[in-house]
Amino acid sequence: MDEPLIHALDNNKTQAPPEHHGPLLDGEAELSFELRQPFYMEAYHWHQQIEVNILYQGALTYSFNHSDVSIESGQMAVFWAVTPHRVKQTSDNALMGIINIPLNMFLSWPLPQEFVQQVMNGGAISACHTEVVSFAENQRWIGAYREGHQVRNQIVQEEIFLMLRRLCSYDYHAEMFNSIHEPPLRHTNYTGYKNVQLMVDYIANNHNRDIKIEDIASHVKLHPKYAMSLFKNMLSVSIKQYLIIMRINHAKLLLSNTRHPIKNIANHSGFKHPSSFFAAFRNHTGMTPQAFREQSQQQTVL
CATH class of the missing domain: 1.10.10.60 (Homeodomain-like)
Structure with missing residues (x-):
């Protein structure tokens, strides 16, 4: 792992949350950020936000309803996290920026209709992040939100919107999951x-x-x-x-x-x-x- 990224990870280290069995129907309505090593998830989970994962190092494989999607260093993934998903495999040196966007916020942004429908229809969008968002920007967003400054937080929200708008201007891949499979751990919801x-x-x-x-x-x-x-x-x-x-x-x-x-x-x-x-x-x-x-x-x- 590169020295600057090690330092960044140490400064933004978070504990892996306790393992959840079944869906996470949390009601978070705020933009949130993480910068950490992704970890293996035994159980599927879901939540209401639009999730943006930016992989700066290593590789990982998601499982969406038993369908696998892999990304490597230099790539990013965008998906509506209401689709049951889990991290199936990750390399030891992986480092990922995670942005959770409230659904209402995402839907209020004038993004291309095709992109919005692909995300809302259960697609996983993957693309090269190097032209879309930098590691330094990710760190700055985390720092700004920790400060809790109202004006700067609003600017960060606008920059997240522009990041997605910029993503739509490049070639990206949409993996659509048209058939809904049942996860191994069935839940009443x-x-x-x-x-x-x-x-x-x-x-x-x-x-x-x-x-x-x-x-x-x-x-x-x-x-x-x-x-x-x-x-x-x-x-x-x-x-x-x-x-x-x-x-x-x-x-x-x-x-x-x-x-x-x-x-x-x-x-x-x-x-x-x-x-x-x-x-x-x-x-x-x-x-x-x-x-x-x-x-x-x-x-x-x-």
Whole structure:
């Protein structure tokens, strides 16, 4: 292990958490960072955040529902950690930066629709990190969040968004896990996880249509009230909120990349009435669709 990385690891050393059997349905809503050696995990687990793993040294192999994904030094992996996963194998010299992004935060960012859908549909994104994020940046983010400075923390959030946006500008590989397998240690919530994943998949493919909660619940053969409760308990966001966020993100992309009239964009994003689109867009972004379009076009010119 290189001397500078040894020093960094010593300064950021964390104890391996106790072994968890079954899912981790934690409700963490804050961005979090780690820099440590990855460790073998006997049991599958999951949680609600988007997980970014940046491997600076060594190699490791994940298992996602019995399907293996391997990354080596210089690579990174991005996935929605609600998919049951574990570290199956890791080299002794491995060193990894870990970023956990709250789901609401991830969905609020205007990232390419294809990338968001690949992540939310259970894909594991892998790519070379050397052009996307540096070891020094990872250390700086950890240090900034330890300080707890509000303005600098906001800047870090923006830099994480830009890191993912930069990732999308390069070639990356998406390993999709279309079939849901059962982990070796069955958990009472696993059927619930499968139903929520199917609902998320249905929303990803149909959010720009005039679908309702009843349609989503019917897709997984659940009563609407039970489907809403299950979704909220698993993801800490309601079906309605999630659907609106997906529609707003769709609209952001159209506003940034097309000259379509805003009324047409509202309709193409799944909003039945322009007034509901304007209200939802202002509520989620703090600005009107026209102001967002002007700002995004200015950033493109710069």
